[in-house]
Amino acid sequence: MQRLFEVGEASALLKREIAGEFPDQRGRFGPYGGRYVPETLMPALDRLEAGVHRWLGDPEFAAELDAQLADWVGRPTALSFAPALSAKWGAKVYLKREDLAHTGAHKINNAIGQALLAKRLGAKRIVAETGAGQHGVASAAACARLGLPCTVYMGAIDCERQAPNVGRMKLLGATVVPVTGGDQTLRAAIDEALRDWVSDPNGTYYLLGSAVGPHPYPLLVRQLQSVIGREARAQMIRQTGALPDAVFACVGGGSNSIGMFHPFIGDPGVQLIGLEAGGRGPALGDNSATLTMGRPGVLQGCYSMLLQDADGQIQETHSVSAGLDYPGVGPEHSLLMSTGRVQYDYITDDEALESLAECCSTEGIIPAIETGHAFAGARKWAEKNPGTTLVICLSGRGDKDMPTLQRTLLKGKL
Amino acid sequence: MTTVNTTRLGHETIGDAILAANARGETAIVGFMTAGFPTKEKFLEELVRIANTADVLEIGVPFTDPMADGMTIQRASHQALVGGVSLAWILESLRGLAARPKAPLLLMSYLNPLLAFGIDRLPAAARDAGVAGFIVPDLPYEESHEMRAALEAVGIGLVQMVTPVTPHERLAMLCREARGFIYAVTMTGTTGKQVAVPTEVTEYLQRVRQLSSIPVCAGFGIRSAEQVRLLAPVVQGVVVGSALVEVLERGEDPVPFILGLRG
Numbered sequence: 001m002q003r004l005f006e007v008g009e010a011s012a013l014l015k016r017e018i019a020g021e022f023p024d025q026r027g028r029f030g031p032y033g034g035r036y037v038p039e040t041l042m043p044a045l046d047r048l049e050a051g052v053h054r055w056l057g058d059p060e061f062a063a064e065l066d067a068q069l070a071d072w073v074g075r076p077t078a079l080s081f082a083p084a085l086s087a088k089w090g091a092k093v094y095l096k097r098e099d100l101a102h103t104g105a106h107k108i109n110n111a112i113g114q115a116l117l118a119k120r121l122g123a124k125r126i127v128a129e130t131g132a133g134q135h136g137v138a139s140a141a142a143c144a145r146l147g148l149p150c151t152v153y154m155g156a157i158d159c160e161r162q163a164p165n166v167g168r169m170k171l172l173g174a175t176v177v178p179v180t181g182g183d184q185t186l187r188a189a190i191d192e193a194l195r196d197w198v199s200d201p202n203g204t205y206y207l208l209g210s211a212v213g214p215h216p217y218p219l220l221v222r223q224l225q226s227v228i229g230r231e232a233r234a235q236m237i238r239q240t241g242a243l244p245d246a247v248f249a250c251v252g253g254g255s256n257s258i259g260m261f262h263p264f265i266g267d268p269g270v271q272l273i274g275l276e277a278g279g280r281g282p283a284l285g286d287n288s289a290t291l292t293m294g295r296p297g298v299l300q301g302c303y304s305m306l307l308q309d310a311d312g313q314i315q316e317t318h319s320v321s322a323g324l325d326y327p328g329v330g331p332e333h334s335l336l337m338s339t340g341r342v343q344y345d346y347i348t349d350d351e352a353l354e355s356l357a358e359c360c361s362t363e364g365i366i367p368a369i370e371t372g373h374a375f376a377g378a379r380k381w382a383e384k385n386p387g388t389t390l391v392i393c394l395s396g397r398g399d400k401d402m403p404t405l406q407r408t409l410l411k412g413k414l
Numbered sequence: 415m416t417t418v419n420t421t422r423l424g425h426e427t428i429g430d431a432i433l434a435a436n437a438r439g440e441t442a443i444v445g446f447m448t449a450g451f452p453t454k455e456k457f458l459e460e461l462v463r464i465a466n467t468a469d470v471l472e473i474g475v476p477f478t479d480p481m482a483d484g485m486t487i488q489r490a491s492h493q494a495l496v497g498g499v500s501l502a503w504i505l506e507s508l509r510g511l512a513a514r515p516k517a518p519l520l521l522m523s524y525l526n527p528l529l530a531f532g533i534d535r536l537p538a539a540a541r542d543a544g545v546a547g548f549i550v551p552d553l554p555y556e557e558s559h560e561m562r563a564a565l566e567a568v569g570i571g572l573v574q575m576v577t578p579v580t581p582h583e584r585l586a587m588l589c590r591e592a593r594g595f596i597y598a599v600t601m602t603g604t605t606g607k608q609v610a611v612p613t614e615v616t617e618y619l620q621r622v623r624q625l626s627s628i629p630v631c632a633g634f635g636i637r638s639a640e641q642v643r644l645l646a647p648v649v650q651g652v653v654v655g656s657a658l659v660e661v662l663e664r665g666e667d668p669v670p671f672i673l674g675l676r677g
């Protein structure tokens with residue numbers, strides 16, 4: 001199943017990607033993607049796929065989603081010029097402000113869209129997984145807004161390091177189930193959410209939070225998150241009269257990044273750069289840099305790059321940011337890397353924290369630690385490419401990270 | 415109990431063993447063990463005894479993310495992985511068994527360990543280890559062609575799962591393509607929960623049986639002789655997984671437990 005691209009194959013695949021041919025009929029992005037789930041879920045995924053095709057292009061559905069995005073989420077989010085960072089880095093830096101979206105991150109774009117779809121499909125209840133807690137909060141909020149009961153699975157380690165978000169989910173009426181099995185982080189939470197869904201595939205809707213999982217989730221999440229890139233592209237043209245030279249986003253499962261990148265894929269002059277979590281360093285188990293260090297395999301429903309050992313067992317991962325602490329990545333990112341359209345690099349815990357601090361003190365914005373990775377990548381790139389124009393997807397705000405920041409950046413300072 | 419007939423293809427021996435049990439007036443028992451659980455040594459010891467008691471033996475390849483399994487098999491898989499169990503060790507150990515087990519052997523594995531081992535190497539290595547069939551819970555029919563063809567080339571079959579929510583046309587298609595036996599999941603959910611046998615379940619199993627030309631075995635949540643007795647009129651066999659793993663977990667003798675299921 002693992003295929004190395006031959007000369008010519010990569011450019012042919014990229015042409016098809018730009019033409020919007022992926023995912024194909026089989027839910028594939030080139031060799032990646034597909035649908036690797038227990039038989040019990042196959043009819044539910046068929047129904048979901050039919051629902052995605054039926055409703056996402058439906059004018060009435062689109063109008064309802066647009067109204068929720070405008071009046072409740074607060075879209076469009078701002079594109080902010082960052083004068084101090086621009087001066088420091090010697091580049092023109094723009095920030096796409098997903099931190100200003102309701103509940104504090106891009107996750108709400110997907111959550112409200114899928115919750116609306118779940119209602120159309122007749123779901124009785126929603127289950128969701130969460131890593132950093134942002135998707136859990138967004139799902140809880142969207143479900144409260146639409147009157148759907150919501151259960152969120154969250155790794156026990158994440159419950160502790162993202163404690164403020166557990167309280168928010170509970171206030172929003174969700175049931176939060178700490179997952180003590182597996183790695184006790186996002187991966188275990190997804191496994192547990194899948195087990196819940198397998199138990200009631202007809203009445204339950206699984207609101208998956210990233211561009212991962214079995215077809216059609218990578219498509220569905222990309223479509224709902226592409227609002228980020230569409231807005232940013234139009235805002236750049238309006239504010240500067242041109243497209244940027246490079247666009248940066250952090251990559252865990254890869255939802256903010258695919259949402260940011262996808263509308264720019266057909267713009268050959270725009271470099272796209274994804275930043276993964278380099279954690280403590282390049283050793284296996286010390287990071288979550290799936291694309292830069294993994295190899296292809298199947299986890300949680302799709303064939304994509306994966307951090308695994310020689311026996312195909314999934315690796316424990318590490319990142320200071322819970323939202324990036326995941327051994328898999330969305331299949332479209334694997335394609336975009338293989339074709340060379342997007343460059344992926346990794347940023348260590350320390351570099352991400354340092355860049356987070358820099359943004360706080362210069363721009364008056366506290367980004368999420370996840371987003372700190374994108375800032376660090378952009379700064380490195382600006383050093384090598386002075387005078388260029390950059391856009392950073394500021395995927396979320398850092399309020400949820402205060403417990404971690406108190407143990408790291410603020411240690412000994414309070 | 416029949417001995418393995420070498421003129422039959424590997425996957426055909428599975429159905430033969432199930433039908434042989436039926437010919438004796440018994441519902442076939444497909445026993446499940448997690449490989450290397452509770453320890454590598456104990457597993458190999460119990461494997462021979464269970465394979466001489468059950469009609470078919472399903473051996474679980476431990477995986478870090480067993481999404482179709484309940485707590486019991488998750489726990490056993492984790493312990494086996496900590497103990498250093500890998501697919502390579504399992505195949506080597508099976509090949510090295512002093513005497514061939516009476517029951518045909520199946521491997522239950524999630525897809526990724528099989529991909530890591532290599533679809534090119536797997537069929538011959540599995541055949542040499544005496545494996546007659548594979549159950550891959552996260553490999554639905556649509557994604558299975560490459561694996562299916564590679565295994566069938568050496569006579570190994572891919573056992574297909576069907577569930578109570580499988581639509582009729584899909585059920586018919588899956589029954590046509592299955593090898594060994596049809597693994598009819600008795601309920602939606604993960605392995606290991608106790609289930610009653612309500613009329614919907616027996617009706618569904620009858621539907622499966624009508625569509626299938628190979629034996630049908632019910633699995634997920636089978637724990638008692640009472641359940642086996644209720645299922646006996648509608649299936650040719652039952653898969654006993656979590657309950658058997660729990661017997662091993664408690665350090666009890668699996669042989670009387672299996673004999674007890676026969677009532």
